Amino acid sequence: MTSPTPTKQYIEHCNGGYWIEGTRISLDSVVYCFLNGESPESIAQNFPLLSLEQVYGAIAFYLANREVVDAHLKAGEAEFQKLQQSCRSRNPTLYQKLKAAQAQKHGAV
Known part of the structure; x- marks a missing residue:
């Protein structure tokens, strides 16, 4: 054993x-x-x-380790938001197409 x-x-x-x-x-x-x-x-x-x-x-x-991990998660969410905003700024046409497709999908559900 x-x-x-x-x-x-x-x-x-x-x-x-x-x-x-x-x-x-x-x-x-x-x-x-x-x-x-x-x-x-x-x-x-x-x-x-x-x-x-x-x-x-x-x-x-x-x-x-909740405090440390929660801070890590918040930092990751902030980084994601920054990247998302950057993508929107660099290609607004693509973002508009994606938003329209998402709206159409939700309308069909």
Whole structure:
């Protein structure tokens, strides 16, 4: 019989982001699912490469480091908004076409 591992790493910090160790799945993805009310079991089903243990480990990491991870998420959202605005400014015609297509899609639903 093997003895339990005293501590296990579930998250790695690499290239300015947080990742589920040994995968290409970001902690952000799991945290957003968790914050949207999904259960760990549901999250594991949505990310078949993750075990339920990894999902719980990621959630535990988030809860233990909530302030830091929330700041990381906010910075990512701000960067996304900046990029989105930059794309709109560089190609307003494309943006208008996308917006019209989105409106048409929502109108058809």
